[in-house]
Amino acid sequence: MPELPEVESTVRGLSQLVTGRKITDVWSDWPKIVRGKDFKSFQKGIIGRKIVSLSRRAKNILFHLDEDFLLLVHLKMTGHLMVGQWTLPDKGAAQAIDGGALSEKVNGYIHMILVLDDGRMIALSDLRKFAKVRLGKESEVFKEEKFDQIGPEATEITLLELSKLASKSKKAIKSVLMDQEKIAGIGNIYSDDILWKAKINPLRPALSLTDKEIKDLFEAIKSILSLALKLRGTSISDYRDVFGEKGGYGDQRLIYRRDKEPCKRCGSSIKRIKIGGRSARYCPICQKI
Numbered sequence: 001m002p003e004l005p006e007v008e009s010t011v012r013g014l015s016q017l018v019t020g021r022k023i024t025d026v027w028s029d030w031p032k033i034v035r036g037k038d039f040k041s042f043q044k045g046i047i048g049r050k051i052v053s054l055s056r057r058a059k060n061i062l063f064h065l066d067e068d069f070l071l072l073v074h075l076k077m078t079g080h081l082m083v084g085q086w087t088l089p090d091k092g093a094a095q096a097i098d099g100g101a102l103s104e105k106v107n108g109y110i111h112m113i114l115v116l117d118d119g120r121m122i123a124l125s126d127l128r129k130f131a132k133v134r135l136g137k138e139s140e141v142f143k144e145e146k147f148d149q150i151g152p153e154a155t156e157i158t159l160l161e162l163s164k165l166a167s168k169s170k171k172a173i174k175s176v177l178m179d180q181e182k183i184a185g186i187g188n189i190y191s192d193d194i195l196w197k198a199k200i201n202p203l204r205p206a207l208s209l210t211d212k213e214i215k216d217l218f219e220a221i222k223s224i225l226s227l228a229l230k231l232r233g234t235s236i237s238d239y240r241d242v243f244g245e246k247g248g249y250g251d252q253r254l255i256y257r258r259d260k261e262p263c264k265r266c267g268s269s270i271k272r273i274k275i276g277g278r279s280a281r282y283c284p285i286c287q288k289i
């Protein structure tokens with residue numbers, strides 16, 4: 001699933017490419033992608049609106065439109081947004097025109113397209129069809145999506161905030177890091193790598209971490225996310241940037257999806273366990289419980 005570095009890379013790419021453009025049409029072969037209203041009212045509500053700016057909150061992409069309207073896009077498991085040109089068929093799948101990377105298979109699961117006033121388009125490719133969009137007045141969308149319950153951004157959280165939230169939870173630190181109400185933007189990829197870097201076992205109850213471990217965790221959060229942002233995210237699954245290209249963090253990842261490979265620090269075999277239904281990797285020597 002796209003996490004903070006992937007979503008932020010998308011927002012930065014879109015900001016450069018589509019700020020100031022007007023939306024002139026919308027196409028979809030999967031109307032259920034729209035939450036809170038039917039597809040017809042979504043169409044009516046978005047056509048003619050100008051994209052004033054873009055931002056991110058947790059893993060949500062926010063298109064700030066004119067008159068205080070907001071289009072929220074959550075990419076969920078396999079979604080990604082790209083800018084280019086596609087055919088808009090009445091039936092069947094949309095195809096990239098002169099696509100390059102946009103024509104690659106991973107970018108071909110197009111389920112929604114916003115047509116812009118300069119002829120370019122913003123397309124959502126989503127193999128699993130879990131992505132969602134919501135349109136409304138900014139305050140309404142924030143309320144419907146419970147933005148008041150989202151924790152501080154992982155890139156902005158302070159050491160004190162991290163220390164406080166850890167001290168209040170008996171849950172495994174891996175689950176706490178992935179809980180968007182506690183800290184926003186981290187999922188399975190980066191929590192695996194952050195905990196390895198900080199030498200903390202993913203099963204450790206959050207409140208059992210020492211001051212030294214909290215500090216190591218804090219520093220690992222900042223350094224891993226900053227590297228992943230610089231490399232424009234991880235593409236070992238479906239995520240691609242706005243040009244349909246891969247991000248570079250996948251090649252440099254520390255332990256995520258490196259089951260049974262040697263630990264980069266001590267050479268032991270990386271183990272995989274399940275925590276709260278999700279996979280977690282760790283080194284049994286460097287990350288002793």
Ligand SMILES: [Zn+2]
Binds near residue numbers: 264266286
């Ligand atoms: Zn190790």
